[in-house]
Amino acid sequence: MTGAARFELKLELQELYDAYVTCLDDNDLESWPDFFTDDCFYQIIPRENWDNGLPLATLRCESKAMLRDRVVSLRETSLYAPRYTRHLVSALRITGTDDGVIRTQANYCVLETVVDEATKVFNAGRYLDVVVREGERLRFKEKHCVFDSVIVPTSLVYPI
Amino acid sequence: MAVTRTDNLLPGDWPEEGVSRVPFWIYSDPEIYRREQELIFGGKSWNYVALTVEVPEPGDFKRSFAGDKPVVVTRDLDGGLNVFVNRCAHRGVQFCRRQLGNTREFICPYHQWTYDLQGELIGVPFRRGVKKQGGMPADFELKDHGLQRLSVAERHGVIFASFDPEVAPLEAYLGATMIEYFDRVFDGRALRVLGYSRQHIPSNWKLMFENIKDPYHASLLHVFLVSFGLFRADQPSAVKMDQTGRHACLISRRGEQKTSAATADMRNLRTDFTLEDPRLLDPVREFPGDATVVMQTLWPNLVIQQQSNTLAMRHIVPQGPSAFRLDWTFFGYADDSEEMVTRRLRQANLMGPAGLVSLDDSEIMRMSQMGTDPYPDAVGVLEMGGRDTHDEDHMVTEAAVRAFYGHYREVMGL
Numbered sequence: 228m229t230g231a232a233r234f235e236l237k238l239e240l241q242e243l244y245d246a247y248v249t250c251l252d253d254n255d256l257e258s259w260p261d262f263f264t265d266d267c268f269y270q271i272i273p274r275e276n277w278d279n280g281l282p283l284a285t286l287r288c289e290s291k292a293m294l295r296d297r298v299v300s301l302r303e304t305s306l307y308a309p310r311y312t313r314h315l316v317s318a319l320r321i322t323g324t325d326d327g328v329i330r331t332q333a334n335y336c337v338l339e340t341v342v343d344e345a346t347k348v349f350n351a352g353r354y355l356d357v358v359v360r361e362g363e364r365l366r367f368k369e370k371h372c373v374f375d376s377v378i379v380p381t382s383l384v385y386p387i
Numbered sequence: 388m389a390v391t392r393t394d395n396l397l398p399g400d401w402p403e404e405g406v407s408r409v410p411f412w413i414y415s416d417p418e419i420y421r422r423e424q425e426l427i428f429g430g431k432s433w434n435y436v437a438l439t440v441e442v443p444e445p446g447d448f449k450r451s452f453a454g455d456k457p458v459v460v461t462r463d464l465d466g467g468l469n470v471f472v473n474r475c476a477h478r479g480v481q482f483c484r485r486q487l488g489n490t491r492e493f494i495c496p497y498h499q500w501t502y503d504l505q506g507e508l509i510g511v512p513f514r515r516g517v518k519k520q521g522g523m524p525a526d527f528e529l530k531d532h533g534l535q536r537l538s539v540a541e542r543h544g545v546i547f548a549s550f551d552p553e554v555a556p557l558e559a560y561l562g563a564t565m566i567e568y569f570d571r572v573f574d575g576r577a578l579r580v581l582g583y584s585r586q587h588i589p590s591n592w593k594l595m596f597e598n599i600k601d602p603y604h605a606s607l608l609h610v611f612l613v614s615f616g617l618f619r620a621d622q623p624s625a626v627k628m629d630q631t632g633r634h635a636c637l638i639s640r641r642g643e644q645k646t647s648a649a650t651a652d653m654r655n656l657r658t659d660f661t662l663e664d665p666r667l668l669d670p671v672r673e674f675p676g677d678a679t680v681v682m683q684t685l686w687p688n689l690v691i692q693q694q695s696n697t698l699a700m701r702h703i704v705p706q707g708p709s710a711f712r713l714d715w716t717f718f719g720y721a722d723d724s725e726e727m728v729t730r731r732l733r734q735a736n737l738m739g740p741a742g743l744v745s746l747d748d749s750e751i752m753r754m755s756q757m758g759t760d761p762y763p764d765a766v767g768v769l770e771m772g773g774r775d776t777h778d779e780d781h782m783v784t785e786a787a788v789r790a791f792y793g794h795y796r797e798v799m800g801l
Contacts, residue, residue, distance in 0.1 A: 271741065272582075273582070273583065273584065273585070275486065275582075275583055276582040276583060281580065281581060281582035281583070282581055282582060282728070282732055283581040283582020283583070283584065283717045283732060283735060284582075284732065284735070285584055285739055285740055285741050286736065286741040287732060287733065287735070287736055288736075289664070289666065289733070290664050290666075292662075292663035292664035293663075293664040293666075293667060295663055296662045296663050296664055296667060297736075297743075299660070300611055300743050303610070303657055303660065304609075304610035304611040304614060304657065304660070304743070305610075305611070305743065305746055305747060306608060306746075306747040306750055306751065307746060307747075307750045308750055308753070308754070377585055378585045378586065378587045378712065379584070379585065379586045379587070379740035379741075380586075380587050381586070381587065381588055381589060381740075381749050381750065381753055382586075382740050382741065382746045382749040382750055383740045383741035383746075384741070384746065
């Protein structure tokens with residue numbers, strides 16, 4: 228890949244991540260699954276498990292349909308205090324471009340503001356992702372949110 | 388077992404109605420918390436500390452907790468299990484910082500006091516001084532300064548520890564009814580840990596026990612659970628306890644996704660709710676009998692969760708009156724097929740900090756603490772299903788919560 232092509236791809240990926248976290252922070256959960264391919268794999272997994280080869284995730288979805296099920300469940304069946312989230316993403320890197328997929332990683336930090344409480348650092352970790360091109364759009368084929376934060380404060384309501 | 392009330396440090400008396408009432412000061416009072424640590428977690432109780440599969444080989448260790456007290460679980464070179472405090476006998480440093488590992492000895496980083504896998508002190512640097520200067524007194528004996536040890540019991544792959552050596556044998560402590568349900572999941576097969584999940588919940592630790600002993604809420608709060616028939620008030624169910632009332636099982640079976648008289652009172656029920664990807668809920672029967680869910684609460688710090696094919700230990704670690712840590716260890720069996728492992732991992736979406744079911748509970752426990760904290764003199768009501776503490780063959784009861792407080796009052800002298 229030439230320097231110019233790589234620069235263009237980086238900008239395109241930056242736009243993908245910016246749009247992704249804006250979608251989450253706007254609480255537009257109904258649009259969130261569209262950032263993924265139909266056969267996607269999405270998980271939020273403690274680093275403790277990831278580093279030790281333990282497969283248990285805090286949240287695990289194995290298709291875009293499961294992402295949509297999660298959104299409907301959250302909206303229609305779950306009980307939780309109102310809250311805002313704010314995602315900060317940095318150090319986005321392209322780590323590979325083999326076999327028609329783009330491998331990326333980025334740091335993330337989620338700030339959470341629950342009603343009546345001070346804003347806190349809710350979750351910090353890495354996105355380890357596989358991105359593919361579908362027509363005009365880049366979509367996540369895999370998204371592994373590997374979090375350093377050992378302990379989840381109260382509950383993990385919204386996706387990361 | 389009951390203590391005598393010899394002082395006026397406590398905030399008040401238990402309401403005269405007995406266990407059908409709960410005074411809210413038990414959720415926030417610092418003196419109550421201190422006594423709980425001493426009399427319950429530090430008393431004649433078997434605290435859950437580990438699964439045997441976490442420490443299979445000589446030298447293996449795990450950091451854990453008994454009540455709010457940090458401990459270390461080890462397997463020594465003879466294959467024996469040991470539990471001792473994670474607190475150096477010298478200056479009190481918490482010397483073990485890794486969750487799991489393997490070692491020959493523990494060396495406190497501060498002054499390098501060294502302990503073996505049984506917690507015996509085996510080395511003190513400069514014990515004889517340097518160039519005939521300093522050193523420990525001549526009568527200083529290593530054997531007098533080992534780590535405080537706890538009694539240890541193990542049953543079918545589950546390890547418990549007690550600060551009080553006079554605690555009853557584990558089998559007698561659990562009782563026949565609890566053992567029957569314990570052995571249903573822990574039938575002697577080798578286990579496989581699938582992973583951990585750790586959560587900080589800003590509520591009193593007892594609210595976690597109340598929650599799992601209370602089938603009344605499960606039929607109402609957990610819309611997801613009820614919508615899919617995983618747990619509902621109109622299914623054949625039971626609440627069973629041991630003779631003391633401190634342990635309990637909520638037992639039920641999966642039903643249909645439908646409306647009925649039992650769901651008429653559920654304001655949020657979604658009978659039309661279907662999953663686009665039904666693989667999330669694809670339970671298979673794996674235990675004998677009709678029950679598809681058994682939630683077992685073992686005094687003083689363990690919930691054993693079997694909901695369909697998701698199995699977990701929920702280890703309660705109190706952190707002051709108004710908070711606790713919940714350490715989840717999800718597991719299956721060593722001989723699980725890959726298909727079964729995947730099924731367990733999918734169903735784990737119902738549990739843990741993001742669980743489609745347990746998320747409701749963590750949020751509710753926080754709200755309970757917010758509600759009771761400012762009103763310590765107010766009193767809660769526990770009259771669903773009557774005022775007694777007997778086993779029931781239905782879900783519309785708070786009997787197990789009342790029984791828990793019956794035992795709690797006895798141990799606490801309240």
